Amino acid sequence: MITAAPEPRQPAQWAASRWQQAWRDAVRDPRELLALLGLEALAGRVSDEAAAQFPLRVPRGFVARMRHGDAQDPLLRQVLPLDHEMQPVPGYGLDAVGDGAARSGTGVIQKYRGRALLVATGSCAINCRYCFRRHFPYSDETAARDGWREAVDLIRHDDSIEEVLLSGGDPLSLSNAKLAELTDALAGVPHLRRLRIHSRLPVVLPERIDEGLIAWLSGLPWPVTVVIHANHANEFDATVDVALARLRAAGAHLLNQAVLLRGVNDDVDALVALSERGFAAGVLPYYLHQLDRVAGAAHFEVEDARAKALHAALAARLSGYLVPRLVREVAGDTGKRPL
């Protein structure tokens, strides 16, 4: 943390920026992360080149959920830049899901009927090694850029759009005021019926679910779904439970979307635990995604035959509503493709 003068009597309006402080305070040096975990011996496997291409970034609250001294920790594996990321693998490219083609330059992606996805921002509190974002920082093509003007116009003039999805990057990295600016502008659009928010922040930076955000959510004129992106049961703790309970109390439906990742959650017990732990926090599983084939992520891939076997084993152990749909995103499809 930046050493600051003590703040004996913090004014109330500062409380809202507690999450921004936690955001800035994220660990960004791989060696510091390893030292925090007692894993200095792993330093030789860290790739400075991979870290230069896509920096390490992980909030301290998330680090606290990693197991000390465990080089195989499933949370650590999601964020640590390792040397094999830089080995080129055939079939793994820069635009794995065709977003380059689908993007209209306005930060709006329309691939599926009835839904418009807004790339709200390029920022994330955490950098996940398997993410396509490592090649698409989306620095200037975000929908929020011009006061949401182009995105809102596009949605207003297309009455086939019933649902707006806020994605990114992480849309909850925007301020409450910036989010309200969008939903105020959309409030008068008669064909809009649902709002969905895809965010990893309730899990990786639960401080973000502050009073202002809850006030905003509670006042929205549409049913809201929040899709959290948790890949492992260990990502949940008491602080996450509180954030999720607040979202539920504000009326949001909570779903989880995970990515099937080798060495993170590619065994039946881990997947069962993820569904069960999520449900205990009020979250229903939605999708289990096969990895997007982005350069640098090949070591996370689980081959389709194994993915299907894992999914079948999961379905044999859990109530139907605790079994996510196993899907892959294929460029040009009309929806996520079931395996």
Ligand SMILES: *Cc1c(COP(=O)(O)O)cnc(C)c1O
């Ligand atoms: C995944 C995705 C959606 C949402 O698909 P659902 O199956 O409704 O979850 C919408 N738009 C785009 C561009 C997507 O990639």
Ligand code: SF4
């Ligand atoms: S978009 Fe999601 S998966 Fe990608 S780096 Fe951000 S939080 Fe991680």
